[in-house]
Amino acid sequence: MKLPRAFPRSITRSPLRSAQAGFSLIEIILVVVLIGGIVAFAASRILGGGDRAKANLAKAQVQTLAEKVQQFEMDTGRLPASLDELVTQSGNASGWLGPYAKAGELKDPWNHPYTFSVPGEGGKPFDLVSLGKDGQAGGESVNADIKFE
Secondary structure, eight states: OOOOOSSOOOOOOOHHHHHTSSOOHHHHHHHHHHHHHHHHHHHHHHHHHHHHHHHHHHHHHHHHHHHHHHHHHHHHSSOOSSGGGGTSOOTTOTTOOOOOSOGGGGBOTTSOBOEEESSOGGGOSOEEEEOTTTTSSSOSGGGSOEEOO
8 A cells, every 4th residue: 555645746837837827028019909900990990980870860851951941831831031940930921830940950960050042953942951071062972062852
């Protein structure tokens, strides 16, 4: 029969194994740089979509505001001289059943006022336009004008 040892074997690590136990500084820096690159790419994709969403919102708001102008015309028998008449009654608007809109609805998603003109171009009764992100006539992509058709 074998007797148990009084002293256990040494539990210290050999010098070679302990030198390889962690990550080197270069490995840590490389991982941090890769994670930073991934986060920057994802953030640009997510935040860049905000302008496209605002352009789509402006399209919907132009259509809704045009319907409110048409409702004003049906109630009063005339088109408003300005979009402000949708919010507050002017002295010469008989049959006014408003308010048809809130003051905040008279600005596009970029906080620019909508352009409204009576009569409209091409024989249309009125034109209603959001000038896009840049607030200037014309443009491309999110800077393009959004018109009521």
